[in-house]
Amino acid sequence: xxxxxxxxxxxxxxxxxxxxxxxxxxxxxxxxxxxxxxxxxxxxxxxxxxxxxxxxxxxxxxxxxxxxxxxxxxxxxxxxxxxxxxxxxxxxxxxxxxxxxxxxxxxxxxxxxxxxxxxxxxxxxxxxxxxxxxxxxxxxxxxxxxxxxxxxxxxxxxxxxxxxxxxxxxxxxxxxxxxxxxxxxxxxxxxxxxxxxxxxxxxxxxxxxxxxxxxxxxxxxxxxxxxxxxxxxxxxxxxxxxxxxxxxxxxxxxxxxxxxxxxxxxxxxxxxxxxxxxxxxxxxxxxxxxxxxxxxxxxxxxxxxxxxxxxxxxxxxxxxxxxxxxxxxxxxxxxxxxxxxxxxxxxxxxxxxxxxxxxxxxxxxxxxxxxxxxxxxxxxxxxxxxxxxxxxxxxxxxxxxxxxxxxxxxxxxxxxxxxxxxxxxxxxxxxxxxxxxxxxxxxxxxxxxxxxxxxxxxxxxxxxxxxxxxxxxxxxxxxxxxxxxxxxxxxxxxxxxxxxxxxxxxxxxxxxxxxxxxxxxxxxxxxxxxxxxxxxxxxxxxxxxxxxxxxxxxxxxxxxxxxxxxxxxxxxxxxxxxxxxxxxxxxxxxxxxxxxxxxxxxxxxxxxxxxxxxxxxxxxxxxxxxxxxxxxxxx
Numbered sequence: 001x002x003x004x005x006x007x008x009x010x011x012x013x014x015x016x017x018x019x020x021x022x023x024x025x026x027x028x029x030x031x032x033x034x035x036x037x038x039x040x041x042x043x044x045x046x047x048x049x050x051x052x053x054x055x056x057x058x059x060x061x062x063x064x065x066x067x068x069x070x071x072x073x074x075x076x077x078x079x080x081x082x083x084x085x086x087x088x089x090x091x092x093x094x095x096x097x098x099x100x101x102x103x104x105x106x107x108x109x110x111x112x113x114x115x116x117x118x119x120x121x122x123x124x125x126x127x128x129x130x131x132x133x134x135x136x137x138x139x140x141x142x143x144x145x146x147x148x149x150x151x152x153x154x155x156x157x158x159x160x161x162x163x164x165x166x167x168x169x170x171x172x173x174x175x176x177x178x179x180x181x182x183x184x185x186x187x188x189x190x191x192x193x194x195x196x197x198x199x200x201x202x203x204x205x206x207x208x209x210x211x212x213x214x215x216x217x218x219x220x221x222x223x224x225x226x227x228x229x230x231x232x233x234x235x236x237x238x239x240x241x242x243x244x245x246x247x248x249x250x251x252x253x254x255x256x257x258x259x260x261x262x263x264x265x266x267x268x269x270x271x272x273x274x275x276x277x278x279x280x281x282x283x284x285x286x287x288x289x290x291x292x293x294x295x296x297x298x299x300x301x302x303x304x305x306x307x308x309x310x311x312x313x314x315x316x317x318x319x320x321x322x323x324x325x326x327x328x329x330x331x332x333x334x335x336x337x338x339x340x341x342x343x344x345x346x347x348x349x350x351x352x353x354x355x356x357x358x359x360x361x362x363x364x365x366x367x368x369x370x371x372x373x374x375x376x377x378x379x380x381x382x383x384x385x386x387x388x389x390x391x392x393x394x395x396x397x398x399x400x401x402x403x404x405x406x407x408x409x410x411x412x413x414x415x416x417x418x419x420x421x422x423x424x425x426x427x428x429x430x431x432x433x434x435x436x437x438x439x440x441x442x443x444x445x446x447x448x449x450x451x452x453x454x455x456x457x458x459x460x461x462x463x464x465x466x467x468x469x470x471x472x473x474x475x476x477x478x479x480x481x482x483x484x485x486x487x488x489x490x491x492x493x494x495x496x497x498x499x500x501x502x503x504x505x506x507x508x509x510x511x512x513x514x515x516x517x518x519x520x521x522x523x524x525x526x527x528x529x530x531x532x533x534x535x536x537x538x539x540x541x542x543x544x545x546x547x548x549x550x551x552x553x554x555x556x557x558x559x560x561x562x563x564x565x566x567x568x569x570x571x572x573x574x575x576x577x578x579x580x581x582x583x584x585x586x587x588x589x590x591x592x593x594x595x596x597x598x599x600x601x602x603x604x605x606x607x608x609x610x611x612x613x614x615x616x617x618x619x620x621x622x623x624x625x626x627x628x629x630x631x632x633x634x635x
Contacts (some may be wrong), residue, residue, distance in 0.1 A: 009624055013072050013396070015064060024062045025055050025543040027131035031124050033357045061097045066136075087137045095129040103105070110560065116250035163225055165253070167214060169195035169205045169245060172258050176273070177206045177230055192224045214244045221251045230273060231257040245281055249542050258553050278476055279469045279502050283533060293515035296378065296420060297322040304329055305361055305409060306383030308336030311424060311468060314382050314507040316354075317533035320344055322511075326353045328374050331383070332360045361405030364412065371416040379413050381406060381423040384440070388428070391436040392561045395614040399606055402439035403446065407603070410450040410460070418458050423447050423512040425464040425522065427499060428569040431624045432561025438618040438625040444522055445621070449599055451520035456584035463510045466499030466523040466567055481536055483544045487552040489537045492559050497530040497566045515584055520591035527564035530566060 066072065069086040077182045081108075139198035164180070166173045177190050193210045194217060195201065200210050210555070212220050222227065229248045234240050248255055255276035297319050304319075306312040307329030310344055313336065327344070341354045355374070361383050384402050385391055391398040406423060413421050425444050444462045451460040469476055482489045506525065507626030514525040538548040546552045559565070599621070606617045619625050 016072060017066075019139060019147075020060050020066060023135035023139070024059060024091075024132050027135055028058070028098070028124075028128040030131055030162055031128035036129060057101050058094075060131075061101070062091070062094040065094050065097070066093070069230065069234045071136075083140070084137055087140070088133055091129055091132045091136060093130070095125050099125060127381065128526060143535035146561045148539065149404075150180050156220075161185055162227040164188040164190045165217070165221055165224065165226040165229045166190050166193040166205070166232055167195075167217065167229060168236075169193045169197070169203075169210045170232065170470075172234050172554075173218070174206055176258055177208055181206070188228055192220055192226065194220060207564050214247060216226040217247050218251050219245070221248075226251070226253055228254040228256060231255065231276065234258060245276055246539075249276070249281065249539055252542055252547060254545055255543060265276070276543060277281065277414065278536065278543065281526075281539055281543075282391070282500050282502075284467065293512050294322050296317075296515045300324050300377045301326040301374050302378045303327075303370070303374065304382060305382045306338055306381075307331050307356075308333055308338075309508055310489060310503055310511075311380060311506060312380070313340045314503045315382060315510060316340060317343060318504070318507045318511050319380075320348055320352060324352045324378075326355060327375065328355045328357060328370065328376060329355050330359060330370060332358065334358050356504045360401075361409050362400055364408040367408055367412045368415075371412050371418075373417060377419045379409070379418050379421045380510065380514070381421065382425070384586075386426065386630060387437050388434050388562050389560045390578045391439070392434060395435040396611045397434050398607075399437045399609075399614055403442045404434070404607060406443045406446050410446060414450060414458050420459045420514050420517065420519070421447070421450075421461070422510060423460075423462045424510060425462045427464060427466040429464065430568040431626070433564045433624060433626060434442075435615065435618065436562070438622050440626070441622045445594060445599065448520045448522075448594065449596060452596065453592070456519055459517050459519050461513060461519070461521050461523060462522045463525065465501060465506055465509070467501075468506050469500055469502050469572055475533065475536070479540050480544075483541060483546070483552055487629065489541065489552060490555050490556040490557045491537050492536050492563060494534050494556060495566060496533045496559070496563075499528070499530050499534060499567060501525065501528075509586060517590070522589045524587040524592075526587065539562060572589055 001055065066087075069090040071083070071086055071090060124168050130151075140629060166177060173195075180187055180190060190206075190208045193205050194212050194214055195209050195210055196213045198213075201212060203210050211224075219228070220226070224373060228252065230250070231245065232240070233244065245257075256273045257276050257280065258273060302324045303318055304312050304327065306318055306333040307316055307327075311333070312473070314331075320327060320570045329337045329340060337356045337358070341356055344354045345435075356371075357370045360365065360372065374470065383405065387396050410421060423443060426440050429444055430435065430437075430440035432438040432441055444464075447460045447462045450458070454460075454505055479489050509525045516523070537554055541548045541554075544552075548554060601616060606614070606621070609617055615627070
């Protein structure tokens, strides 16, 4: 840690104060000299005597005022409008004070006839004030300019400075331009701005010309040779932000975004600019949680299976906002669970209580131990095997974990009087083409089976959604790693599409679905429009600063075992019964009729089946399970 040199700081302040003494007196001396040429009633000796008589009290007043306005506490190498305003205020008040001093001197120290009337004229004080502001403020601005010039000479720029486009000629754009200027443009120089407001086009924002609207970004970026585009749009609708970002990403420039409205509460500076990421390009309107619906969490003990995983951990963060009494993180992998507990404890000041219990949902005895210890009233079930190709190679493990792990958990929940049980499912459970999807469809059936068996003592529900951006095993980290290695980026098929949502969005909607459940429903989250994986890969390459196909190649590998070209969110037999809930982002499907005797028989067969028989039994349980044939490489 660098030690503060108090001696140097004091020396600088003394030197500045000494300069101000000279500046203020010189200002009024020059003002009085100019008055002498107008009022010639007194000799220069009289003017000199008056100047000396008043200099001490006037100087003391000015020094006190400059100090009161913290002029000596300012860092003048970074001075701006506020510092100059403080000087103007201090000197102006000083001028008014000097009027009072001069009148007092005339009344008590001299007669009016002894003091030339020009000494007390408004011209003297106005001229003196103007000169004083110029001398006191001018020195400090000169110091700032000289300091920057010397800095640039000592540390010249050897690399090209980024040319920056500002998107949004409003308050945030002005702040970012000012911050870049304060840093002597070391982080880039704004050369042009765009804004959708026609009234701003053709004008300047802190000297930066506003040359068009957001639709003109590609043409303007090319014309002005822009390297970096900074999105300064904290308050516009998310849909429009996403649209503008999609336009900007086509330029191939580096994209950065300013802090959001919430982040701005902590202050704004260029260090808080972040790179635009792929989730920004897929963003949808912010999910509005109904706090009344989520009150079922308040003062309850919540158990989250798979609580250390990407979805489970965010679920824990979201439900902690509703003041549960305890959150029990149940996971087989201890490292992530421990890190999550540390984060939650630090953020929430250990309220609610966070507990970790290590174990597997396959182990019913371990589940019963944990339930007996904590007596949870709400269970969120996020533990699952979800990697499609791996489960194709290990179907029996998928059945053990996804089907019978859920069965063990649901049975234990009923036995211990859990009030609400929410299981996380997937769009791959709809008309499944792989073992993972088929086991997750059976999981939904398990939930509905226990809803009937428990006679409503526990409220069961499942929540179905698609791919989650940034979750473990998702395509984004894979593409990112391939780009870091210089490519190629591998996409299975040029036409493959998937539904996407962010981890917080998925977790918030799961928490809300738990409050909407009446028993046995499958809630379907509105995922927006499906996204082409190829477009995702191209945009990710652009966001990484490369050009698709030329600098980073994209190759097609063919569909993997069990992989479909597109996913669906509802079964055909569910589509007629689908209805919107109070939250327009959540739909609910009516539970389908099942033969419980047949279901129990097939579960027993599945439990004892050899690996080679797993798929056939799953097809009997899930008639619309059709294995996807592997496609060759697409050229």
